[in-house]
Amino acid sequence: MNRILPFLFALAIALAGGIYSADLVTKEFEGFAALRIGQWVAYPQSGSDNADPYARAYYARTGQFVLGSAEGVAFIADDDATGDQLVANCDYVISGETPAARSWTLRITDERSNTIRNPSSQLAAIASENVLRDQDSGFSITVSNRTKSGNWLNPGDAGVRRLILTLYDTSVASTTGISEIEMPSIEKLGCHDG
Amino acid sequence: MVRYLYALFPGLVGAAIIHLAIVFLLPSLSANSSWNFVRSQAEILQPLSLTPEAVGENRALKFDPLVESALCRFDLSDGAVRLDAVGNALFWSVAAFDTTGTAFFSANKRIVDSDDFDLIVLTPEQLRVARQINSSMIEDAILATTSDVEGFVKLRVLRPDASWSVASKEMLDTLRCEQINF
Numbered sequence: 001m002n003r004i005l006p007f008l009f010a011l012a013i014a015l016a017g018g019i020y021s022a023d024l025v026t027k028e029f030e031g032f033a034a035l036r037i038g039q040w041v042a043y044p045q046s047g048s049d050n051a052d053p054y055a056r057a058y059y060a061r062t063g064q065f066v067l068g069s070a071e072g073v074a075f076i077a078d079d080d081a082t083g084d085q086l087v088a089n090c091d092y093v094i095s096g097e098t099p100a101a102r103s104w105t106l107r108i109t110d111e112r113s114n115t116i117r118n119p120s121s122q123l124a125a126i127a128s129e130n131v132l133r134d135q136d137s138g139f140s141i142t143v144s145n146r147t148k149s150g151n152w153l154n155p156g157d158a159g160v161r162r163l164i165l166t167l168y169d170t171s172v173a174s175t176t177g178i179s180e181i182e183m184p185s186i187e188k189l190g191c192h193d194g
Numbered sequence: 195m196v197r198y199l200y201a202l203f204p205g206l207v208g209a210a211i212i213h214l215a216i217v218f219l220l221p222s223l224s225a226n227s228s229w230n231f232v233r234s235q236a237e238i239l240q241p242l243s244l245t246p247e248a249v250g251e252n253r254a255l256k257f258d259p260l261v262e263s264a265l266c267r268f269d270l271s272d273g274a275v276r277l278d279a280v281g282n283a284l285f286w287s288v289a290a291f292d293t294t295g296t297a298f299f300s301a302n303k304r305i306v307d308s309d310d311f312d313l314i315v316l317t318p319e320q321l322r323v324a325r326q327i328n329s330s331m332i333e334d335a336i337l338a339t340t341s342d343v344e345g346f347v348k349l350r351v352l353r354p355d356a357s358w359s360v361a362s363k364e365m366l367d368t369l370r371c372e373q374i375n376f
Contacts, residue, residue, distance in 0.1 A: 002197070005197075006197040006198050006200065006201035009198055010204045010205035013201075013202065013208065014204075014205050014206075014208025014211070014212055015208075015209075015212060017206065017209030017213070018208065018210070018211065018212025018216065019212060019213075019216065022212070022213045022216035025213075025217075047289065047296065047297035047300070048296065049298065051296065053214075053218055054217060056220070056221045056294060056295070057216075057217045057218075057224075059221075060223075060226070060227040060294075060295060061220060061226060061227075063226040063227055063230075063231060063253065065228050065291075065348060066295065067289070068287070068288075068289030068297035069297070069300055070300035070301050071289055071300050071302060071350060102285055102302070102304055103284065105260045105352075107258065107260070113256050114255035114256060115256075115257075123259075124259075125258075126260075127260045127352065128354075129284065129354040168302070169285065169304055169305075
């Protein structure tokens with residue numbers, strides 16, 4: 001009995017530790033090949049053969065259909081420029097430039113990447129084709145749950161939010177100098193209750 | 195007491211092994227994986243439009259709401275597969291996936307320089323046969339070769355707003371998948 005108990009102890013550690021750590025990591029960790037630019041992070045290798053085992057395990061669990069390399073790259077932002085988490089009751093302006101792409105879409109989701117559904121036709125998503133440009137061909141998009149003019153997205157009532165900017169037909173992943181890639185900034189304008 | 199301390203080390207090594215085993219096995223075993231969804235919801239060579247009704251609300255909310263898509267499951271053990279669609283979409287892209295959910299091929303409207311899309315998925319052996327008999331089909335289409343006989347192809351069409359709904363729906367409705375023999 002004295003010999004068996006330590007063995008069972010080791011076995012228990014192996015099983016519990018292995019299963020618990022694998023479960024925890026593959027639920028949240030999207031792999032090692034993160035491309036971070038400002039507040040935005042993308043995993044351009046997600047669809048390809050180069051994806052690391054953790055990335056593959058993550059996509060197998062979330063069940064999402066990854067983007068092939070010739071399709072596009074999705075960038076996710078959870079924080080604004082000061083590092084505060086994005087929330088629905090604060091107003092933001094997303095402005096600047098995106099990397100070169102045939103088209104892009106910007107959508108507002110909850111922290112689990114589910115697109116926000118607003119009543120009536122107040123979309124929480126916009127495509128580059130419909131973005132009004134400034135004179136220097138940059139753009140600004142306001143995110144607010146109060147009505148705004150110009151490019152405007154409604155984040156809904158309350159809760160944590162996330163922005164997903166998906167570039168379609170882009171070479172951003174193969175750009176050699178990270179300093180050359182420009183992503184729009186996310187500035188907080190102010191917050192209000194509800 | 196000391197025995198238990200000695201047991202800690204092999205326990206941790208075992209935990210690392212089990213951890214890695216789970217990570218490597220997840221793509222083939224996960225019930226929620228994209229391949230598992232395709233295998234249970236799509237018939238071979240039957241185009242499936244990925245509407246909220248078809249994929250369920252949970253999956254649909256994760257999609258880009260300004261993109262519409264459809265997929266076609268294939269099995270190359272009986273022959274190569276040809277997929278085509280026609281349309282006037284603003285932008286379309288296509289990717290072919292194996293059973294681990296990895297895209298082994300992708301293309302888009304600009305790369306192919308065509309409004310329409312014509313893709314043949316085949317094994318290297320089938321490609322050899324096609325070349326030997328100088329099949330004209332492989333000259334017109336884009337080719338995606340894979341050694342994995344099972345998989346699926348997904349077509350994405352950009353629909354920036356309601357004015358593009360007709361164009362995107364038309365393209366997805368024309369998606370055809372058929373088996374071909376050279």
